[in-house]
Amino acid sequence: MSDFVKNADENIMNFKDRLRFPANFDMLDREVRIGGKKAGFFFIDGFVQEDMVEKLMQFFYSLKPEDVSNIDKFLENGMPYTEVDRADKYELVITSFLAGVTVLFVDGFDEAVLIDCRTYPMRSVAEPWKDRVLRGSRDGFVETLVLNAALLRRRIRDTGFSMEMFNVGTRSRSDVAICYIDDLVDKSLLNNIKERIKKLNVESLTMNVESLAECLFEYKWINPFPKFKYSERPDTASAAILDGNIVIMVDNSPAVMIIPTSIFDIVEEPDDYNFAPMIGTYLRLSRFLFTIVTMMLTPIWLLLIQNQELIPSWLSFITVSDEITVPVIFQLLILELAVDGLKMAAVNTPSLLSTPLSIVAGIVVGEYAVSSGWFNTESLLYMAVVTVGTYSQASFEMGYAMKFIRVFTLCLTAVFNAAGFFAGVAVGVCCIIFNKTISGKSYIYPLYPFDVKKLKRSIFRVRLPHGKNN
Structure with a gap:
């Protein structure tokens, strides 16, 4: 009626x-x-x-x-x-x-x-400032769901491609779209995601895609490694859909959520496929190396500083040459906080003042920090390498996960020496291995369960037998 x-x-x-x-x-x-x-x-x-x-x-x-x-x-x-x-x-x-x-x-x-003759205020479809590439598409998702759907539809002209709409939030009534290809997607996972979205009982998705992620998967906060992959690039999202994954879009958010996700998926970037296989393999292996260096460099250096008898003669240059006025562990922890402080300052600084900020940061944290006796040049050098490694991959969540494991290992190493170092490494490995994902798949797939073809594809940039490059 x-x-x-x-x-x-x-x-x-x-x-x-x-x-x-x-x-x-x-x-x-x-x-x-x-x-x-x-x-x-x-x-x-x-x-x-x-x-x-x-x-x-x-x-x-x-x-x-x-x-x-x-x-x-x-x-x-x-x-x-x-x-x-x-x-x-x-x-x-x-x-x-x-x-x-x-x-x-x-x-x-x-x-x-x-x-339906509506139009929404929106910015231009420009390249995301974080997910930049050396070569490839220069468009990016915006805050308008309909336009984001058009960016995907432009790339996937397949009859099996579907974008189902849901409303979430008793007050916000936010539009949520699930994107997939019917004959490629895991149907059990798809139905599970749909049921979870339908059963959500929340007033609003205050922070858009992040709010939806936390509502869909109520995981324990203690594991810092990301459970989802986020991207603001239409080419990345469409490649994931063509690979059988599910992409979830939320209105008012320029980032989409890709499910399922393993640690190899998060480390992967579009530039791996925008160049020839040899160059793409080099870029990917370099990123893997930087990821390991970012997590382990400063804890290993601290361990060697505390046990200088373990340092071979050809590595004697890594020892601290000047007098140590502040314990090395405190130098590293202060620098960890300083890097985050500079990052937040850079985000909140108007563009006209970004150059003066860089000059002040370089003088204060660099020259004056060493000459005042607060820091040794070696501490600054290794933290600089770690910072560069953190920015070598696009995922903010992965960068902070590596940071938390690094700081945790540093503290254990400072207190318990070698035993603490190996305990910190073990905790980091366990956080990766036992990390839970919404799909129920292993976070380290294809290492476990072992899939040699998938593992080869995850490590090396190779051409698949059916001719696809992604």
Whole structure:
């Protein structure tokens, strides 16, 4: 049974009352006559294409009474626009209206007409500032879900490609889209994801894709390694979909979530495939090496400094040459915090002041920090190498996971010497091996379960037998 009546005045009045029109300056309405019948348009300023609405109204003014005798005839003969729907429930109409859809009530219709001529404020489709590549596509996802869907559809022209829409949040009613190829995706995982999204009982997705991730997978916070791969690149997302993965998009978020994810997937980057196999393999192996160096360099150096008898003569240059006024462990921990401080300062500094900030940071943390006796040059050197290694891969989450394991191993090494170092390494390895993912697959797949073909593909940039390069 319809929530509306055939009296346009009553429908218009009830609709305004439910949406508290007098308290919202951006909610606009226009009452007109169509084919001799009273009608009311409702739209949100900033979400509507005003020129399109003007053209529709101009067309509606030319309709005759027989064209609006009932809603079926009106939609068939009197509606020139393509994206049109009808609804008889207040909840659906209000949700569509708040999402930017124009609502039309006509006298004699016990249903509302939904005209999707909306547009959203958005920035340009520019390359993401974090996921940059040396060669390849220069477009990136934006905060508008429809445009992001178009960027994927442009790359995947397959009849099996599907993008299913869901609404999450009793208050925000955020649009969430699940993207996959029907004959490639893991159906059990797909159904599991759908059921989890349908059962979500939250008021809003405050932080968009991150809020959805935490609602979908209630994991323990103690393991720092990322459970999902995030990307702002359409080419990365489309490659993942073509590989049988699931991509989840949330409206108002330029980042998409890729499921399932292993540690090899997170370390992988588009540049691996934008060059010839030999160059791509070199880039990938270099990134793997930097990942290991980033986690282990400073703990190993601290262990050798505390046990200088273990240092062979050809490595004697790694010892601290100047007098140590501040214990090495405190130097490294302070520098860890200083790097994060500089990172936050760089993010929050206006672009006009970024150069002065770099100069001040270089002088204070570099020259004056050494001459004042706070730090030794060796500590600064090794922390600089670690920082460069952290930025060698695109995932923020992976960078901070490596940082936490490194700091944890440093503290154990400083307190328990060699035993602490090996304990820290063991904890880091266990965090990787036993990390849980939403798909239920191993985080170190294809190492476990062992798949030689997949492992070869994960380590080396190779051409697959069926001719695909990704």
